[in-house]
Amino acid sequence: MLLSGIRVLDLTRLLPGPFATQWLVAMGAEVIRVEPPAGGDWLREMPPVVEGFGAWFAAVNRGKKSVALQLKHPKGREIFLRLVESADVVVEGFRPGVMARLGLASETLLERQPRLIYAALTGYGAGSRWRERAGHDLNYLALAGFLGLNGPREGPLIPPPAPVADLGGAMALVIAVLAGLLHRERTGQGLILDASMLEVVVSWMQPFWRAHQAGVRATREGMPLNGAFPCYRVYPTADGGAMALAALEPTFWRAFCEAVGRPEWIPRAFDPALIPEVAALFRSRTRAEWEALRAGIEACLEPVLEPDEAIEGLSTIAPAFATGLPTLPFAVNGERLFAAGPPPRQGEHTREILQRLGYEAAELEELARQGIVGIPGMD
Structure with a gap:
């Protein structure tokens, strides 16, 4: 040991x-x-x-x-x-x-x-x-x-x-x-x-404070990793569930846009004005339907699991635990x-x-x- x-x-x-x-x-x-x-x-x-x-x-x-x-x-x-x-x-x-x-x-x-x-x-x-x-x-x-x-x-x-x-x-x-x-x-x-x-x-907060001092204000849902961009957010689904989309890289965002039939979104990964449209799309399908879509693409798209679901999924996701x-x-x-x-x-x-x-x-x-x-x- x-x-x-x-x-x-x-x-x-x-x-x-x-x-x-x-x-x-x-x-x-x-x-x-x-x-x-x-x-x-x-x-x-x-x-x-x-x-x-x-x-x-x-x-x-x-x-x-x-x-x-x-x-x-x-x-x-x-x-x-x-x-x-x-x-x-x-x-x-x-x-x-x-x-x-x-x-x-x-x-x-x-x-x-x-x-x-x-x-x-x-x-x-x-x-x-x-x-x-x-x-x-x-x-x-x-x-x-x-x-x-x-x-x-x-x-x-x-x-x-x-x-x-x-x-x-x-x-x-x-x-x-x-x-x-x-x-x-x-x-x-x-x-x-x-x-x-x-x-x-x-x-942990130092990168945010440095950006804040440089003029990029740290705000709720206003930063790259807390919801400012359509490509990196948590979106509610039609049945009360949620999906976590983390398609920061162009490859993943393109894969997502093409899979949902929205190629016109590809240049708008970092456009906050696009968020309502993406949110509306997610609300049009159940979580299970989004999981089925996710299975066929590589776009950093995962379901938001409830605690009992996460525990049940450990044998697959994190078997050591x-x-x-x-x-x-x-x-x-x-x-x-x-x-x-x-x-x-x-x-x-x-x-x-x-x-x-x-x-x-x-x-x-x-x-x-x-x-x-x-x-x-x-x-």
Whole structure:
């Protein structure tokens, strides 16, 4: 496996951080979730429940281990520092300053383990004046200008169906961790990394902002890829369905125009005035009729699938994901990587991992009695 032998201490909760560390699990790393003995990640119980866990929790925590540890207690902090000594990566998702207040600042951890890759996933970035401000995915999208462009020109703004900033930030964190591990192999030195969910979305918006500053205003349904051109739009069909037409290249647009008997449209791929005519044509046929047409041409024309249809179509469209396991969207020598094993119960591996550090059974019982560690059956 790509990351065999790499040990990750995961202090994150909710969605973005666990999504990132599950990618590391799929690549072969040992990921140990560090959670407080009481409370912890409320995503565990958030409905709907699947396999005894909240579905969102189960989706991003498979194959991990869990240590229940009270970091606010001096003994808990010392146990964590001992864990750091054998760790390669620490991932945390607190607001900047929280780890320092716990006595576990990045510099402290690197003193204990100079080869450590310390990776923080933050909302606004450690260097931002807003670094301590609370935020969630929708806030980051709003401030980056992404949300202000999402929706029809005359209709309301629409939140995207997936938490774009959360998942984009998670993937940025994975890239940073992998680069950090490579750097460490070359230099022997650890690193402090910070990935900002807001900044990830801002980085995606840079081409639009540069065009905007050059006089091409960024507006809803007013840009090449959000509906300004007839050749690249979503069109409703006669039966309430929809088709996604993405015929940007002349070859694809010509194929579409010829297939629908409108050769006079060929020179007008980027003429906004043509949109009503194309829309009227799409509304004249059902989605099934458009799918039948699509089967005979190559014009980047696809049906807009509802969620149940997309799930049913995985075995054909994306067979690696048809099993339902958390699979990575790339292959290694033709093989797909996925996070195997169930998600961990809270504190399920506390005994195993602390015994690895040399703690005896009697010590663990006393620590559990004091609420410093959590061990199922000993609480």
